[in-house]
Amino acid sequence: MNDAAGATQSVDWPGDIHRTLAALDVRQIAYVPDAGHQRLIELCQADNAMRMVPLTSEEEGVGLVAGAWLGGERGVLMMQSSGVGNCVNAIASITRACQFPLLMLITMRGEWGEGNPWQVPMGRATPEVLDTLGVQIARVDRAEDVAGAVAAMAALAFKSTTPCAVLLSQRLVGAKSFQD
Amino acid sequence: MSAATLDRRAVIAELLERRGDLLLVCGLGGTVWDATSVGDHDLNFGLWGGMGTATMVGLGLALAQPERRVLVVTGDGEMLMGLGTLATLAVQRPPNLAVVVFDNERYGETGMQTTHTGLGVDLAAMASGAGIVDATTIRELGGVAALRDRVHDGAGPIFSVIKVSADRAEMVLPVRDGPLLKHRFRTALLGSPGA
Numbered sequence: 001m002n003d004a005a006g007a008t009q010s011v012d013w014p015g016d017i018h019r020t021l022a023a024l025d026v027r028q029i030a031y032v033p034d035a036g037h038q039r040l041i042e043l044c045q046a047d048n049a050m051r052m053v054p055l056t057s058e059e060e061g062v063g064l065v066a067g068a069w070l071g072g073e074r075g076v077l078m079m080q081s082s083g084v085g086n087c088v089n090a091i092a093s094i095t096r097a098c099q100f101p102l103l104m105l106i107t108m109r110g111e112w113g114e115g116n117p118w119q120v121p122m123g124r125a126t127p128e129v130l131d132t133l134g135v136q137i138a139r140v141d142r143a144e145d146v147a148g149a150v151a152a153m154a155a156l157a158f159k160s161t162t163p164c165a166v167l168l169s170q171r172l173v174g175a176k177s178f179q180d
Numbered sequence: 181m182s183a184a185t186l187d188r189r190a191v192i193a194e195l196l197e198r199r200g201d202l203l204l205v206c207g208l209g210g211t212v213w214d215a216t217s218v219g220d221h222d223l224n225f226g227l228w229g230g231m232g233t234a235t236m237v238g239l240g241l242a243l244a245q246p247e248r249r250v251l252v253v254t255g256d257g258e259m260l261m262g263l264g265t266l267a268t269l270a271v272q273r274p275p276n277l278a279v280v281v282f283d284n285e286r287y288g289e290t291g292m293q294t295t296h297t298g299l300g301v302d303l304a305a306m307a308s309g310a311g312i313v314d315a316t317t318i319r320e321l322g323g324v325a326a327l328r329d330r331v332h333d334g335a336g337p338i339f340s341v342i343k344v345s346a347d348r349a350e351m352v353l354p355v356r357d358g359p360l361l362k363h364r365f366r367t368a369l370l371g372s373p374g375a
Binding site: 027028051053054055056057059060061062063064065066067068069070071072073075089090092093094097098099100 | 203205225227228229230231232233234235236237238239240241242243244245262264265267268271272358359361362365366369370
């Protein structure tokens with residue numbers, strides 16, 4: 001399903017993310033599935049310390065992790081870039097207005113090798129939308145850089161109560177082939 | 181259109197009587213004023229924004245605090261904006277969470293325009309369809325007292341619509357500073373506002 005051409009596959013970056021989240025004691029995993037997050041979702045599902053919360057739409061996760069923080073737990077929100085558009089008001093009106101921590105792991109669509117033209121505009125807009133909302137961004141193109149970026153953004157999110165996003169590039173994740 | 185006769189301030193007073201250490205989340209905006217009308221509380225987190233997410237804030241809190249009871253009180257307009265959260269709530273099945281909708285069939289903060297519940301949409305039926313077993317509509321104050329008992333001791337998730345009058349109630353405003361509300365809540369619950 002994923003065309004790995006151009007992606008650096010020797011490093012198990014989904015495993016690195018899971019280990020990083022586990023070490024940070026992240027307990028609530030809010031997500032709308034994306035092919036790029038498939039392995040990470042499976043790793044988190046297999047981890048008894050993590051509560052999986054599948055969402056019907058991404059902005060639900062912004063509320064969920066805010067509530068988790070009120071209750072003393074850490075959460076993470078996983079989605080693809082199109083979901084950022086669904087989160088705009090919640091990030092502004094809950095996360096920013098109350099200075100809640102927010103850690104988002106976003107797989108990019110609409111860029112490297114994209115085969116669906118309908119994905120391109122939101123993919124293009126994603127970094128600018130996040131920046132406009134005051135979200136700190138770390139974009140990652142290489143598998144060996146993933147763990148460090150997640151750890152750095154998590155520290156910024158949970159210790160400095162700042163909204164943060166790790167953008168996992170389509171070059172890293174691999175573009176959907178539309179051939180199967 | 182169904183008759184809506186209960187006074188929302190009488191309902192909130194009944195619902196929060198002897199609240200104990202109940203954790204309360206209220207949705208934008210009339211239910212925040214309702215909760216404040218019976219006295220502000222450190223374990224109240226009233227949302228002044230983020231319409232449609234009150235149920236999810238309550239869910240994240242309930243999952244983080246499984247030994248405590250969590251109550252979300254919100255309005256019909258706020259609930260309608262987050263209908264997908266009923267499905268997410270039903271799938272998670274938090275045993276310690278109740279969501280109560282004060283349904284006046286109006287957008288109270290924007291000029292009392294009719295909401296979808298005033299045009300036939302049945303929120304309790306939607307919650308039931310999502311898979312929430314304890315999903316009810318209450319039209320009498322006696323039903324609120326029974327609901328209050330389930331909020332404290334019943335098997336969640338609980339979802340209840342309480343039909344209330346569209347009469348305007350006095351605005352009783354709590355603190356509106358978000359970080360202050362967050363710190364206050366965490367300090368009361370966790371003993372410290374910090375990370």
